[in-house]
Amino acid sequence: MIKQKVRVKTFQINGIDVTGRSDSTILEVAKEHDIHIPTLCYLEGLSCVGACRICLVEIKGSNKLIPACTGKIKEGMEVFTDTDRLHKHRKMILSMIFAERTHTCSVCVSNGHCELQDMSVELGMEHSQVPYLTNRFDIDASHERFVNDPNRCILCTRCVRVCDEVEGAHAWDLVDRGLDTRVIHDMDDPWVESESCTSCGKCVQVCPTGALSEKGVSATEMVKKKSLIVNLLEMRNRER
Amino acid sequence: MITTLEELEEIANKKQCENNECREELRVCIGSSCLSLGAKEIEKDLKKSVKDRGIEHRCRVKGVGCNGLCAAGVLVSHYDNESGEEVLYEKITEEDTDKLAKAVESQKPLEEHRSDMSRGFFAKQKKIVLENAGYIDPDDIEDYIAHGGYRALFTTLNDATPMEVISQIKQSGLRGRGGGGYPTGLKWETVAKVDAEKKYIVCNGDEGDPGAFMDRAIMEADPHRVIEGMALAGYACGAAKGYIYVRAEYPTAVEKLNKAIKQANRLGILGNKIADSGFDFELEVRLGGGAFVCGEATALVTSIEGNRGNPRQKPPHLSDHGLWGEPTVLNNVETFANIVPILNNGAQWYRGFGTEKSPGTKVFALTGHIENTGLVEVPMGMKLSELIYDIGGGVSEGRNLKAIQTGGPSGGCIPADMLDLEVDYDSLKKVGSMMGSGGVIVTDDSSNMVEVARFFMEFCKSESCGKCVPCRVGTTEMTDILDKFINKEATKEDFELLKEMCEVVKESSLCGLGQTAPNPVLSTIKYFEEEYIKGIKDD
Ligand SMILES: Cc1cc2nc3c(=O)[nH]c(=O)nc-3n(C[C@H](O)[C@H](O)[C@H](O)COP(=O)(O)O)c2cc1C
Ligand code: SF4
Ligand code: SF4
Ligand code: FES
Numbered sequence: 001m002i003k004q005k006v007r008v009k010t011f012q013i014n015g016i017d018v019t020g021r022s023d024s025t026i027l028e029v030a031k032e033h034d035i036h037i038p039t040l041c042y043l044e045g046l047s048c049v050g051a052c053r054i055c056l057v058e059i060k061g062s063n064k065l066i067p068a069c070t071g072k073i074k075e076g077m078e079v080f081t082d083t084d085r086l087h088k089h090r091k092m093i094l095s096m097i098f099a100e101r102t103h104t105c106s107v108c109v110s111n112g113h114c115e116l117q118d119m120s121v122e123l124g125m126e127h128s129q130v131p132y133l134t135n136r137f138d139i140d141a142s143h144e145r146f147v148n149d150p151n152r153c154i155l156c157t158r159c160v161r162v163c164d165e166v167e168g169a170h171a172w173d174l175v176d177r178g179l180d181t182r183v184i185h186d187m188d189d190p191w192v193e194s195e196s197c198t199s200c201g202k203c204v205q206v207c208p209t210g211a212l213s214e215k216g217v218s219a220t221e222m223v224k225k226k227s228l229i230v231n232l233l234e235m236r237n238r239e240r
Numbered sequence: 241m242i243t244t245l246e247e248l249e250e251i252a253n254k255k256q257c258e259n260n261e262c263r264e265e266l267r268v269c270i271g272s273s274c275l276s277l278g279a280k281e282i283e284k285d286l287k288k289s290v291k292d293r294g295i296e297h298r299c300r301v302k303g304v305g306c307n308g309l310c311a312a313g314v315l316v317s318h319y320d321n322e323s324g325e326e327v328l329y330e331k332i333t334e335e336d337t338d339k340l341a342k343a344v345e346s347q348k349p350l351e352e353h354r355s356d357m358s359r360g361f362f363a364k365q366k367k368i369v370l371e372n373a374g375y376i377d378p379d380d381i382e383d384y385i386a387h388g389g390y391r392a393l394f395t396t397l398n399d400a401t402p403m404e405v406i407s408q409i410k411q412s413g414l415r416g417r418g419g420g421g422y423p424t425g426l427k428w429e430t431v432a433k434v435d436a437e438k439k440y441i442v443c444n445g446d447e448g449d450p451g452a453f454m455d456r457a458i459m460e461a462d463p464h465r466v467i468e469g470m471a472l473a474g475y476a477c478g479a480a481k482g483y484i485y486v487r488a489e490y491p492t493a494v495e496k497l498n499k500a501i502k503q504a505n506r507l508g509i510l511g512n513k514i515a516d517s518g519f520d521f522e523l524e525v526r527l528g529g530g531a532f533v534c535g536e537a538t539a540l541v542t543s544i545e546g547n548r549g550n551p552r553q554k555p556p557h558l559s560d561h562g563l564w565g566e567p568t569v570l571n572n573v574e575t576f577a578n579i580v581p582i583l584n585n586g587a588q589w590y591r592g593f594g595t596e597k598s599p600g601t602k603v604f605a606l607t608g609h610i611e612n613t614g615l616v617e618v619p620m621g622m623k624l625s626e627l628i629y630d631i632g633g634g635v636s637e638g639r640n641l642k643a644i645q646t647g648g649p650s651g652g653c654i655p656a657d658m659l660d661l662e663v664d665y666d667s668l669k670k671v672g673s674m675m676g677s678g679g680v681i682v683t684d685d686s687s688n689m690v691e692v693a694r695f696f697m698e699f700c701k702s703e704s705c706g707k708c709v710p711c712r713v714g715t716t717e718m719t720d721i722l723d724k725f726i727n728k729e730a731t732k733e734d735f736e737l738l739k740e741m742c743e744v745v746k747e748s749s750l751c752g753l754g755q756t757a758p759n760p761v762l763s764t765i766k767y768f769e770e771e772y773i774k775g776i777k778d779d
Contacts, residue, residue: 049552049553050708051750052708053709053710053748053749053750056748063747064747065747065748067553070553072555088740088744089747089748092741093709093710093748096710096713096717099713099717100709100712100713130713130717130737131717131720133713133716133717133720154709155706155707174548174550176706177531177533177702177704177705177706178702178703178704178705178706178715179704179706179713179716180706181705181707181712
């Protein structure tokens with residue numbers, strides 16, 4: 001009994017008392033208690049990188065904003081997930097994501113099934129608050145089944161992580177810096193030439209936008225199976 | 241191999257005798273700035289001239305590290321070992337070498353090149369970190385030992401416990417010189433207290449701030465001091481391995497460090513059972529690819545591990561989860577260079593310099609529109625006016641001072657009417673700037689402050705690693721908006737948007753690069769708002 005006590009922490013989210021295992025993140029505990037925190041780069045089953053900054057939360061007594069997906073819980077902390085300050089930040093950050101590359105939804109395979117689109121609805125963002133940028137990239141349609149359109153990529157690195165952490169292939173990686181950052185295969189080879197890619201398609205299923213898609217689907221048709229990863233990991237665990 | 245303090249003293253004595261065989265020395269600065277002006281050739285020519293004149297038994301010619309007055313290079317100092325008198329010559333070229341040898345021979349100083357050493361530039365400095373720079377031969381471990389080197393390490397290993405070392409460093413009040421000013425003793429203590437098989441000491445020699453070159457000067461002029469500081473950190477924290485991460489653009493520093501490590505290994509000053517104690521310490525130099533962000537602590541260790549140098553969210557801190565997941569102490573070059581003098585002279589001595597909250601000295605790189613560009617070491621808490629006028633010689637070309645930029649891309653601009661500010665970590669922060677690594681850029685009244693802000697924003701934009709959205713996109717957006725102000729095409733809405741983006745990027749970015757990128761804009765808005773207003777077009 002005593003052991004159990006040590007391994008649990010009690011704190012508050014939005015004034016509600018919650019408990020979580022001591023190694024949990026704020027996001028995990030929030031989910032367990034049905035408290036919604038918006039996320040983009042996070043995907044259950046993968047490691048957390050804190051890249052998109054949409055999940056930022058406030059902690060009482062600190063001026064710093066902490067990403068809920070990486071922030072570990074602390075006994076007695078008071079977390080706020082829904083303040084005006086956070087709304088302002090999230091909207092601006094989402095604006096930046098939309099402004100960075102070309103997210104013309106009407107012609108996108110993921111239109112209607114896109115996490116980025118959903119996020120703009122959730123945050124009530126009708127148009128970007130910041131000017132659109134003009135960086136453009138070549139589409140890689142070399143693979144027989146998949147397409148990579150970097151112009152719709154939000155650099156969440158889910159594809160990189162799923163390939164490394166679940167498939168074990170580490171076919172994806174990042175190249176270049178800043179605005180020019182791209183996800184690539186191997187040494188920036190065309191997808192079809194990648195020696196480490198197993199063509200399992202997990203990256204396509206976890207990609208939140210239309211950046212990675214299946215070939216031959218037309219606009220609005222690309223529906224992804226995000227739960228694939230959690231189910232897969234559960235099955236593996238059961239086998240063990 | 242030497243294992244005792246006595247043997248160390250023996251080397252020191254022998255070298256001192258050798259040094260004293262020659263009564264005089266001509267010390268040629270072979271720091272990077274003088275090197276680019278032909279210092280190596282000058283050293284060679286001087287050696288030849290001295291020999292030709294038959295005075296080589298009386299006067300030795302040697303290369304030494306930077307003494308600071310880079311604007312007047314190539315610098316050659318004529319030093320008398322017996323009287324301790326020194327004559328410094330500036331702006332020496334290859335044509336002057338024989339004249340100089342002649343001056344030594346005839347004992348008549350070369351007046352036209354003689355530097356006035358009583359002036360503020362020299363008189364107002366206090367050299368602790370750079371005490372050996374310009375005096376010792378960085379290529380020769382024995383010269384370092386002859387100047388008291390490695391005594392701190394040997395006496396500590398013989399007589400002090402790790403906790404005693406940490407307690408000295410804590411009492412000294414030393415704060416990290418890499419920018420943040422985090423208390424060094426506390427950092428060491430945290431790692432010392434962790435129970436782990438393996439721990440690491442890492443020295444941050446990435447120095448990516450534009451205009452900063454103090455760490456380079458230290459590594460080039462006195463590499464053993466950094467090594468000794470790191471070994472002491474290893475002993476204090478229980479680490480047996482250290483890495484010095486140096487940017488590849490500093491080939492001379494890399495060469496000096498590698499040479500120094502080799503020499504220390506050969507003498508048994510690094511390696512197994514140092515000074516016959518149970519302490520082992522091994523050092524390795526690692527080259528950085530030159531990305532500014534690789535100077536950020538978490539990115540730096542990732543880069544040493546051989547991965548893409550991207551920062552990661554903290555916590556966990558390095559003291560907990562550092563290099564290869566092990567507890568790690570990461571300090572700046574100048575921080576490590578402060579360790580030996582503190583242990584040699586005691587914490588109380590150290591506290592005699594600087595301010596209550598920021599004891600000791602700081603090395604600053606003076607650049608921009610200033611007469612004496614170069615490297616200076618001054619006590620913390622010195623007034624900006626002293627730094628700029630008494631030491632720096634004032635604004636160049638007789639123009640008026642407009643602002644002083646400190647802290648590089650993370651810092652801010654301080655207007656000319658705040659010259660009374662006493663420079664330390666906290667005072668700079670209070671006025672919206674930062675200590676940063678110690679870059680001080682002086683701008684005269686011909687400068688446009690929006691352009692200054694844009695310069696740093698563009699720097700951050702091109703150095704952003706691209707991992708997190710606010711920094712990756714925000715720095716580009718803000719550079720574009722600043723362009724509008726410079727072209728006088730901005731709107732009132734642009735001004736509001738700029739301010740809002742500053743706030744979001746500052747508060748929501750993942751690492752220090754993004755979190756501080758808005759500072760130059762914020763501080764120029766704070767003190768020079770009218771220049772932004774001028775960039776707004778009439779509607
Ligand atoms: C973008 C960025 C670049 C940095 N570059 C350097 C650097 O070049 N050298 C350095 O010592 N610290 C640099 N730092 C600070 C380090 O992260 C770290 O705080 C410091 O090296 C710790 O050493 P100290 O406690 O001795 O100051 C940088 C930080 C950031 C965010
Ligand atoms: S391709 Fe998709 S999954 Fe990969 S980083 Fe881009 S948006 Fe994320
Ligand atoms: S703040 Fe900038 S440099 Fe730091 S992680 Fe984010 S994108 Fe990279
Ligand atoms: S979901 Fe937490 S930073 Fe992206």
